[in-house]
Amino acid sequence: MSRDSRRLFQLATLAAACALPSMLQSQVSTTRGLSVGVHVIGTSLATEGNDTRSGGGLSARLGYGFNRIVTGFVHIDGSEIEIPEEQGNGAGLTGAWSMAHAEVGARFHFANSLRRWVPYLETSAGARVVSVKDARVNGQDAGKVDFNGGAFTVGGGVSTFFRQTLAFDVNLKVTGGQFTEIDLGGVALQNLEIEATSVRFGVGIIWWPK
Numbered sequence: 308m309s310r311d312s313r314r315l316f317q318l319a320t321l322a323a324a325c326a327l328p329s330m331l332q333s334q335v336s337t338t339r340g341l342s343v344g345v346h347v348i349g350t351s352l353a354t355e356g357n358d359t360r361s362g363g364g365l366s367a368r369l370g371y372g373f374n375r376i377v378t379g380f381v382h383i384d385g386s387e388i389e390i391p392e393e394q395g396n397g398a399g400l401t402g403a404w405s406m407a408h409a410e411v412g413a414r415f416h417f418a419n420s421l422r423r424w425v426p427y428l429e430t431s432a433g434a435r436v437v438s439v440k441d442a443r444v445n446g447q448d449a450g451k452v453d454f455n456g457g458a459f460t461v462g463g464g465v466s467t468f469f470r471q472t473l474a475f476d477v478n479l480k481v482t483g484g485q486f487t488e489i490d491l492g493g494v495a496l497q498n499l500e501i502e503a504t505s506v507r508f509g510v511g512i513i514w515w516p517k
Contacts, residue, residue, distance in 0.1 A: 334420040336468040337515055338375055344368035344476060346511030350386040352406055352437065354486070355502045362388040362406070366509055370414065378414040382431065383407070384507065400452065402442035406505065408482065409433045410460060425474070428463045435484060435505065449491060454501070456486040464509075472515040480507045 353359040364386025372378040388404040412431020435458040442449040464478025486501040
């Protein structure tokens with residue numbers, strides 16, 4: 308290698324070494340590796356033949372970013388549903404209503420590590436349960452009643468990064484499916500097909516621990 312070639316190579320190496328820290332410092336967001344999310348959620352539930360009812364609760368999410376785009380996750384949430392005692396579910400069922408989801412899914416980021424805001428889409432599948440505590444059916448005590456079934460969810464949101472590993476997150480999820488079982492404690496009614504749609508709007512924090 309000639310002297311001029313060696314000098315050019317040394318200058319290129321020096322320039323790359325000087326530029327690397329600047330490039331690393333300019334990365335303001337990440338979607339790779341382990342992440343933990345906690346959200347406050349507003350929820351709604353609509354079942355066939357009944358009005359839509361709303362409520363609120365909390366959710367937790369554990370994810371792992373396999374690369375810049377794809378993150379697998381598990382998600383759980385719980386919320387109270389406000390249904391007036393005099394209305395119940397339209398079939399004489401009253402009590403304290405709540406709803407929970409447990410899901411496994413994938414999130415697809417439109418990621419750019421040089422940008423503070425990262426939009427995404429996601430899809431998941433799992434289980435949904437609506438519980439009625441201190442239930443009364445047509446005026447008779449029924450204890451606890453559970454409506455169980457599978458659920459399929461699509462959603463999307465935007466994460467806005469305070470720093471590279473901490474983001475403020477807003478998302479919206481729409482879940483469809485059927486309640487296929489009603490658990491009355493000692494008795495279970497199965498093979499049902501009660502269509503239900505739940506919607507969740509979440510505001511919270513996602514953290515990527517290092």
